[in-house]
Amino acid sequence: MVAPGFVAIGSGPAGVSAAETFRSRHRLIPVRVLSADPALPYAKPPLSKQYLCGSSAALDLHSAGWFDRNDIDLILGVTVEHIDTRNQEVVTAGGMHYPYWHLVLASGSAAVPLAVPGGDSALSLRSFGDAVALKMAARHASSAVVIGAGLIGCEAAAGLAGLGLATTLVAPETVPLQRRFGLDVGQRVVTMLSDAGVRYVGSTTVTAVDATGVLLSSGERVDGDIVVAATGVRPDIRLAAAAGLATLDGRVVVDEHMRTSVPNVFAAGDITLAHNVSAGRLVAAEHWRDAALQGRVAGLTAAGYPAAWDTVPRFACSIGKVTLTYRGWGGAFDSGTLDESRNGFSVTYRARGRTVGTLDATASPAA
Incomplete structure (x- = not known):
């Protein structure tokens, strides 16, 4: 029989940080x-940055x-x-039972x-396996289409262009x-992407994917040896919902200590809607650093x-020669004040007169 103890479900930064801290x-x-x-547990941010571009990337969280x-x-x-919260145990598809005193989801x-x-033929960039497949495909390709202009889509498009592929980024947003x-x-x-060699096509959607590219709602066809779907992510709260944990807007509700609504069950990372002091x-x-910090709090x-x-959430995104660094709580804002600087620009976002975030864009000296 397996002895009860501490169990973390998930080997990302939240789960590993929680386990490391508890130990x-x-x-x-x-x-x-x-x-x-x-x-082996790895960091995901480098997948669309250094790893895809062929640079040295420290992926392992631990050996x-x-x-x-x-x-x-x-x-x-x-x-x-x-998750059986009544008997405090985790049950796997293989029939193994892991009893817990404390559980971090x-x-x-x-x-x-x-x-x-044809959408299922598009490559994604969510896991290490995805990154390996995309990197290998890029070696034998001369063109690529990336669908979705979020953070990952922009980074992936710039990375593929940096490998020498004629790259087009397609999204429903104007910019x-x-x-x-x-x-x-x-x-x-858009300018950053263009400087990196990426063509941006906005205000349109992809209606079909085939072996040679994509068809757009505008009627235009964009050829690509590789098609990448960077169409966003959705918190995986299936286990939490089935276990009866309180959820809101598709996330698990936790307090500032990462406690869920169920005794001895904590949650951390992407799946949470957490009280930030x-x-x-x-x-x-929504980002790696926050997940690791929440995991430490849970542990x-x-x-x-x-x-x-x-702590104030923070993340960085690299698009070609420019690094965007955001600090704040995300969500809606009423206004954004943009100030130019020598090597880029900064933006202060406000909602109801209160600062809710800042963005700094800095170009590398070689840009």
Whole structure:
């Protein structure tokens, strides 16, 4: 029989950080990480940055030996079927039962499928396996179409263009990142993409994908040896919802300590809508750094130590020679004040007169 202890579902930064933090406080309690991904835990941001572009990328969160030395049982390639909160155990599709005293749910997000004829043939860029497949395909291609002009879409398009592929980025928005950063920034992102060798086609949607490219709602056809679907992600809350955890707007509701509505169950990372002390409200965690910080808070709280999510969320995106760095709580804004600087620009976003975020764009010296 498996001894009860600490269990984390998910091997991303939230799950690994939670397990690492709990283990640092309790050396003798069993600690397990369950993951459907067969790969050793890795960081995802470099996949659309350094790794795709062929640069050196530190992907591993920890080595296999690190997990062994810290007595963390890393169980990869396993699908969790359901969480039994009444008996406090996690049940896998293979019939294994893992009893827990403390459980951290960090199941992350799943890519939103491209729901058009032929859409299932498009490549995605969500996992390490996806990145390997895309990188290999790029070696034998001369052109690419990327669908979706969010952060990942922009980075992937610039990366493919950097590999020498004639790359087109297609999206329904007039300009890239318009909903997140506004029209002024989006217009500048078009220039960044153009400088990186990417053609942007906006205000249109893809209606079909075939072996030689995509067909657009405008009637235009865009050829591409590779088609990449960067059509967004959706928090994977299936286990949480089935277990009866409180959810809102497609995410698991947690307090500032990462506690869910069910005793001894915590959540961290993409799936959460967490109370951020600095913001004074619920905030969706959408990026690697936030997930790792939330995982640490969950691990400390589960271990019996005081901890709260009180940091301002932050993330960075690289498009060609320009790095965009955002700090803030996301969501809607009433206005954005843009100021030019020597090597780029900055934007301050406000809602109801209160600053809710800042964006800094900085070009590398070689740009």
